[in-house]
Amino acid sequence: MSVPPRIDYDRVARHYDSHRGWEAEIPLRVLECASGRPVRGLTPAGPVLELGCGTGNMTRWLLESWPGPVVALDLSRGMLGRAREKLGDARLLRASVERLPFQSGQFEAALGAFFLHHVEAPARVRLFTELRRVLGASLLKRGRRKPKGVAFLTASHEQIRKSYMTRWFPTFAAVDCARFPDLDLLREELLAAGFSDAAHDEVSRPVPKGGAEMLEKVRARFVSSLELLPPGEFEAGVAQMERQLATDGHLGDVSWYATIVHARC
Ligand SMILES: C[S@@+](CC[C@H](N)C(=O)[O-])C[C@H]1O[C@@H](n2cnc3c(N)ncnc32)[C@H](O)[C@@H]1O
Numbered sequence: 001m002s003v004p005p006r007i008d009y010d011r012v013a014r015h016y017d018s019h020r021g022w023e024a025e026i027p028l029r030v031l032e033c034a035s036g037r038p039v040r041g042l043t044p045a046g047p048v049l050e051l052g053c054g055t056g057n058m059t060r061w062l063l064e065s066w067p068g069p070v071v072a073l074d075l076s077r078g079m080l081g082r083a084r085e086k087l088g089d090a091r092l093l094r095a096s097v098e099r100l101p102f103q104s105g106q107f108e109a110a111l112g113a114f115f116l117h118h119v120e121a122p123a124r125v126r127l128f129t130e131l132r133r134v135l136g137a138s139l140l141k142r143g144r145r146k147p148k149g150v151a152f153l154t155a156s157h158e159q160i161r162k163s164y165m166t167r168w169f170p171t172f173a174a175v176d177c178a179r180f181p182d183l184d185l186l187r188e189e190l191l192a193a194g195f196s197d198a199a200h201d202e203v204s205r206p207v208p209k210g211g212a213e214m215l216e217k218v219r220a221r222f223v224s225s226l227e228l229l230p231p232g233e234f235e236a237g238v239a240q241m242e243r244q245l246a247t248d249g250h251l252g253d254v255s256w257y258a259t260i261v262h263a264r265c
Pocket of ligand 1: 009050052056076079097112115118
């Protein structure tokens, strides 16, 4: 069983896209880690599955880059509604990652961004096992098909502890380390589910001097961690950011770091 979602994504959906999105580079890296090959110039491929697609910000790039069908699922009606507005008749599905409504061997790759922390450990291992099923891992073993895999964009505990957010929100790291599975655990779970070659790559987006835009993102609680801080901490942190911006003219380094965890069937 997953923890009942503490974040109401139907509500979050209303403002999610104002402050969250991906440039092409990150979704392409995730796609290449999942499929195990360069995507550009690829000849027609089988379907790819995106889990926890939210408002479809990554789905959009998958549709543009992947030379095959893209199926994306999410549990939140509100998030999917926004995705539908942007992506028209793309194959979007309302379902939980805990019950994958797909036939065995249907997909060539599976991936997702920033949703694994919403799934509790036992359910994650079941999900990974299910992913091997929908990727057709048992057929691969008999050498019938080409290699397939999974890739998930997440944050390591080291990255969380070094996040610029900790400068203004003292419990930020504790909140996120408690809900994000760390890399060793994900690796163990992927191997326990039968995947091989579990590995990870760090990705980043350097922003040496944050400004008013970052303050606006924080005010809009652009990451769900900001909804989970103890009473008063959010307001105190925002006030501190405002003072810093007024005094220094910038917020210092707000570079973004994340990790792609990937494995093969
Ligand atoms: C932080 S958002 C990330 C959305 C998108 N991947 C992105 O990067 O913009 C997390 C998403 O995971 C979805 N989610 C959480 N638990 C889920 C579950 N059990 N099954 C499917 N989706 C889930 C939420 O509805 C939400 O849209």
